[in-house]
Amino acid sequence: MSKPTLFLENIFNHILSISKGECDISDSMILDQDHENKRNILAGLRLLHEDIELYKSDLKKSMEADYQVKILREKNEELIQFNYVASHDMQEPLRTIRSFSELLENRYNDQLDQKGKEYLSFISESSKRLSQLINGLLNYSKIGLEQSYEEIDTNQLVEEIIRDLEFQINETQIVISLDDLPIIKADPLGIRQVFQNLITNAIKFRTKNGNPQVWVSCKSDKQGHTFEIKDNGLGIAPQFQNQIFNIFQRLHSKNEIEGTGIGLSLCKKVIELHKGKIWVESILGRGSSFFFIIPQ
Numbered sequence: 001m002s003k004p005t006l007f008l009e010n011i012f013n014h015i016l017s018i019s020k021g022e023c024d025i026s027d028s029m030i031l032d033q034d035h036e037n038k039r040n041i042l043a044g045l046r047l048l049h050e051d052i053e054l055y056k057s058d059l060k061k062s063m064e065a066d067y068q069v070k071i072l073r074e075k076n077e078e079l080i081q082f083n084y085v086a087s088h089d090m091q092e093p094l095r096t097i098r099s100f101s102e103l104l105e106n107r108y109n110d111q112l113d114q115k116g117k118e119y120l121s122f123i124s125e126s127s128k129r130l131s132q133l134i135n136g137l138l139n140y141s142k143i144g145l146e147q148s149y150e151e152i153d154t155n156q157l158v159e160e161i162i163r164d165l166e167f168q169i170n171e172t173q174i175v176i177s178l179d180d181l182p183i184i185k186a187d188p189l190g191i192r193q194v195f196q197n198l199i200t201n202a203i204k205f206r207t208k209n210g211n212p213q214v215w216v217s218c219k220s221d222k223q224g225h226t227f228e229i230k231d232n233g234l235g236i237a238p239q240f241q242n243q244i245f246n247i248f249q250r251l252h253s254k255n256e257i258e259g260t261g262i263g264l265s266l267c268k269k270v271i272e273l274h275k276g277k278i279w280v281e282s283i284l285g286r287g288s289s290f291f292f293i294i295p296q
Contacts (some may be wrong), residue, residue, distance in 0.1 A: 090130075090134050091131070091134055094127055094130055094131055094134070097123065097127050098124070098127045098128075098131075101120055101123045101124050101127065102124075104120060105120050105124075133262070148187060148188070149185050149186060149187060150185065150186070150187075150188055151183055151184070151185055152183065152184050152185070152186055152188055152191060153181075153183050154181040154182060154183070154184060154191075154195075154218070154227075155178070155180065155181045157188075157191065157192060157195060158178055158181060158195055158199075158216055159178070161192070161195055161196050161199060162176055162178075162199070164196075165196075165199065165200065165203065168200075168203050169203065172203055172206060172212060173211075173212070174202075174203055174206055174212040174213065174214060175211065175212070175213045175214070176199070176213075176214045176215075176216065177213065177214070177215045177216070178216050179215070179216065179217040179218065181216070181217075181218050181227075182218055182220050182225050184225055184294050186274055186294055187270070187273070187274070190270040190273065190274070191270070191294075193266060193267070193270060194266075194267045194270050194271065194292065195216075195229075197263040197264065197266060197267050198229040198267065198290050199214060199216070199229060200263070201263065201264070201290075202214040202229060202231040202233060202288075205231070205233045205234045205288075206231065206233045206234075207232055207233050207234065207287075210232070211232075212231070212232065212233065213231065213232050214229065214230065214231045215228070215229075215230040215231075216228070216229055216230075217230070222296065223293075223295065223296065224276065224293050224294055224295040224296050225293065225294045225296075226291060226292075226293050227291065227292050227293075227294070228289055228290070228291050229289070229290045230287065230288070230289040230290075231287050231288055231289075232286070232287040233287050233288065234284075234285065234287075235282045235283050235284040235285050235286050235287050235288055236280060236282040236284065236288055237284045238284075241279075241280050241281075241282060244264050244280065245264050245265055245267075245268045245278070246265060267292070271292045271293070271294075274294055274295070275295050276292060276293040276294050276295055277292065277293045278290070278291065278292040278293075279291055279292075
């Protein structure tokens with residue numbers, strides 16, 4: 001057998017051993033180092049071996065990451081389905097409780113003493129709050145399931161929300177000022193929920209003294225649109241400004257101000273799905289400014 005043929009055969013056998021994991025690149029096993037061409041071939045083989053090892057490592061990491069994403073997606077879908085089914089299943093007995101409470105009140109109200117009427121009132125109010133909580137959880141579980149990004153005229157969107165809240169606005173005599181707002185590309189349902197929650201909160205947590213006001217504005221640049229919903233209401237203490245975006249987090253009792261503790265966590269989830277950011281700047285007793293960014 002000629003020397004070149006023997007040399008190639010040695011290389012082939014050595015590559016085969018490497019592929020089986022039996023050895024690493026070793027010049028002493030296949031050739032002597034005093035021949036320049038052979039040293040160049042060996043250097044090339046080493047580079048090829050390093051590339052293959054890197055590829056194998058990257059492929060393994062990629063496969064592990066894909067598997068983790070798959071598991072996470074499946075668990076997330078299970079959780080969403082559970083929330084959806086649980087919310088619907090809880091609504092049925094709740095409707096029964098409310099129906100029988102109303103039936104008792106309508107038929108036997110004149111036969112009940114003051115204590116009995118109080119009990120019925122407690123049942124009615126509790127079932128109403130539970131219904132709001134279930135609806136809030138249902139809306140929260142739906143976020144991100146069906147997103148469709150469209151061009152949205154936020155001026156028109158906020159004006160529609162203000163019209164929907166007309167009764168509350170007139171009752172509280174709050175003044176809402178609206179700057180010129182941009183057209184953005186976002187999920188219409190999600191963005192509507194964000195604006196509606198933030199404006200409704202500004203109305204709920206208004207100042208009881210003086211003239212309650214809300215300002216809606218936006219600053220746009222190459223990075224995105226930074227919206228601000230500002231009020232002169234109750235404000236939020238510094239230690240609570242990060243906590244308020246956690247689900248079920250409430251700063252006031254249900255007897256003071258109604259709410260489920262879901263609204264701001266819903267806003268956070270929507271904005272993060274848009275790859276944006278939401279935060280608050282506030283001084284206790286002097287109002288709050290809620291900011292959120294929708295990237296370009």
